[in-house]
Amino acid sequence: GNSVTQMEGPVTLSEEAFLTINCTYTATGYPSLFWYVQYPGEGLQLLLKATKADDKGSNKGFEATYRKETTSFHLEKGSVQVSDSAVYFCALSDPNDYKLSFGAGTTVTVRA
Amino acid sequence: NAGVTQTPKFQVLKTGQSMTLQCAQDMNHEYMSWYRQDPGMGLRLIHYSVGAGITDQGEVPNGYNVSRSTTEDFPLRLLSAAPSQTSVYFCASSPTPGHSEKLFFGSGTQLSVL
Numbered sequence: 326g327n328s329v330t331q332m333e334g335p336v337t338l339s340e341e342a343f344l345t346i347n348c349t350y351t352a353t354g355y356p357s358l359f360w361y362v363q364y365p366g367e368g369l370q371l372l373l374k375a376t377k378a379d380d381k382g383s384n385k386g387f388e389a390t391y392r393k394e395t396t397s398f399h400l401e402k403g404s405v406q407v408s409d410s411a412v413y414f415c416a417l418s419d420p421n422d423y424k425l426s427f428g429a430g431t432t433v434t435v436r437a
Numbered sequence: 438n439a440g441v442t443q444t445p446k447f448q449v450l451k452t453g454q455s456m457t458l459q460c461a462q463d464m465n466h467e468y469m470s471w472y473r474q475d476p477g478m479g480l481r482l483i484h485y486s487v488g489a490g491i492t493d494q495g496e497v498p499n500g501y502n503v504s505r506s507t508t509e510d511f512p513l514r515l516l517s518a519a520p521s522q523t524s525v526y527f528c529a530s531s532p533t534p535g536h537s538e539k540l541f542f543g544s545g546t547q548l549s550v551l
Contacts, residue, residue, distance in 0.1 A: 329479070359537060368441070368527055368542030369480075414479060418537040424495065425537050427479035 327352045331415045331428035338405055338435050346400040346431045348389075348415035356417040358382075358391055358398040359425070363412040372400075372413070405435045439463050443528050443543035450518040450550045458513040458546050460528030466541075468534045469511040473497065473524040474545075480527065486511055487534045518550045 332347040350356065357376045361369040373382030378393035387402045398415060415428040444459045462469065470485035482495030486505040500522060502514040511530075515522060528543040 333477075357537060366544065368529075368544045370542070371538060371540070374538050416537075418535075422535075424482055424485070425480075425540070427481075429477050429479045430474075 327356065327417055327419055327426045329415050329417055329426050329428040331413075331431055333429070333431065335432040335434060338433065340406060340435055340437055341404045342435075344400070344402045344405045344409070344433065346413055346415075346433070348398045348400065348428060350396050350398065350415075350417050352396075352417055352419065354420060355393075356419050358389070359416045359418065360387070360389055360398070360400050361414040361416060361427075363414065363430070365411070369414065405433075407435045407437050409433065410435045441528055441530055441541050441543035443526075443546050445546060446544070447547050448549070450515075450548065452519060452550060454518050455514070455516050456518065458515075458526055458528075458548070460511045460513065460543060461509050462511075462528075462530040462541070463509065464530065464532070464541070465508060466530035466532050467508070468532070468536070469505065469528065469530045470495070471501070471503065471511070471513045472527045472529065473522075474527060475524050483513065483526075515548075520550045522548065523550045524548060 328351045359374045360372040362372045363369045373384040375382040375391035381390045389400045412430045414430045416425045441462045471483040472480040484503040486492045526546045531540045
C-alpha cells in the first residue's frame, strides 16, 4: 500500500534560518505529492504540490522537488519567519483512487 | 464564504455516550470526507462520500457512521464513544473525487472521551 514517512519533530529554529523537512514515500504507480500546512487552531491548507517526477512545487518561499529515484519530496525554505510556525504534513495521492495518505506531521516553531 | 464548517469545536464525552459531529460546505462540492488526527500518526481517513446518497469506508471506519442526505452536509456519528476515539476530527471537501489539490479542510473538532 501507499505510505508517507516524514522526519519527526519538533523542529525549533531562529528567524532567517534554513528549514528542511524530509519526506519519503512508498507507492505503487505514480502518485501526486503534496505538502499541507496547519497553522494553530486551523484546518490544513495546501502549501504546494507536484504531480510528476522532477516537478518542483513552490509557494510562500517554500519549495519541494519530486524525486522519483529517491522517492522523496523534501520541503525547504531558505529563510523562515515566525509566521511559518505550524505543523507541516507531507501527503500523496494515488492516481487510481482519490484518497490522500498523510505523513505524521512535523511541528515547526520559529523563534524571533 | 464559509467554506467547510464544523461544529462543535470542542466536545467532552463519557464512555458509551453518542454524539454527532456536524460538517457542512457551501461550495457545492461532490466529495466530502472525515479524517482523524492523532499524534505521530498524521491524518487517517474514516469515511468519505462521492455524492449525495453515496458513502464508503476509509482506513479507520470502526465505531463511526456517516450519511449524506444532501450535497451540503456530511455528519459523523459516534454511536458509543470509547476513549480510543479521543482525537481531532477534520472534515474536508473537494469539487470532485480525485482533486486532492482542491481539498478544503474545516477547522476541526477536538473530542475527548473520558
